[in-house]
Amino acid sequence: MKLHKIFLFVTLVTLFYSCIDPQQKSEISFIQVNKYDLAGENKTLFPIKSNIPLYGTDPSKQIFFQDINSKEVLMVNINKQTISTTINKNNDNSIWFINMFFSSQDSIFYLDHNTNKLTLRNKVGKILMEYKIDQEFTPILFFDNRSNVNGEQFLLANPSKNIGFGKKEDRLNYYKDVNPVLLISIKDTAIYCNAIGKFPDEYINTGNSYNEPNATSCFGNNNNICISFGADNNLYLYDHSNLILSKKVKSKFIEKFNPYPDEKQFDMLYLKDYVREEPKYINIVFDPWENLYYRIAKHRNIQKSKNNNVENNWSVIVLDEKLNIIGEKIFRYKYDPRVFIPTPFGILLVSGNNPLASKTVFTLMKIKINE
8 A cells, every 4th residue: 555545544544533611711712603403314524625715795604514424515604694504416526525625616626646636626527727746745635725816825734655654763754854734836827836844853853653644734824834733732833934933832631642552553443542532633723804823632532432432522722823822712522623614704613523413513603802
């Protein structure tokens, strides 16, 4: 199996297996402003990256999800008053959610990590443009996008296809030599690629594995790029390839990270337990409407629910544009930590997002910073 396929498989397993709200005084709170019950058969939804501009005097925001079981694509439409949903019937169901990006309802980018090709199609599947990514790079999933008048920019994971990861001696080289994030810029028919970022010193010095090495990243304030790692308390802010800020942004609910044992790398049962139990920073998100960063932290979990379902506590660390911590808020495990999506009308969350739940519910919440 090729190395990039191994990374893709581990990423999917981690996403699939990867929240009790104690009374607390917090610098921040989230207030529910809208709710929508999804009718019909319960789904397990994973968000598809998108960055669709707002138009008109009464604009709405479109968010896209893929049902992991049927692979159907669901569009969620949000405006000031309502939340509604529509099934997108013409999408290519052979493509996983991590390899799709909606630039508009009629402009969808598809990433083929086997051919290193980025294809732009319209909503009925017609190919509008194809871009060939240099074989030097190995993008496997979308992180974020920023559109501007001169084209599109994407952030993607950038694992190595030449350096192994299974043994400590391999990882020491991997962490030292690989830039974990790929910045792709598209202008008209041209595509430009730039590998950016570096792994944390703790990774480089120890060679430890924490199941999978992918970073998460987002475009932030002033077009800077913020990079986060699953088992590292720091955040890193880049101006393109130049590091401009490194800051400790630690969850109050994470004490330590246990490395993944090399001897268990092919033990799928152990992997499932490790992913469920170990804490991890699972995402970094920028909210352009509030000018805030959100770092999503999954807490350690040593208990199984009665139905063996994953029930992790998780929290959101809220940061200003300089990565200063404003506060941290715990969410109940009924909310899926993989879905924390800023919109002009609030943060979109999902509860009941698993096959055993009675229904799937979309909830819109506004953040309030308490003085």
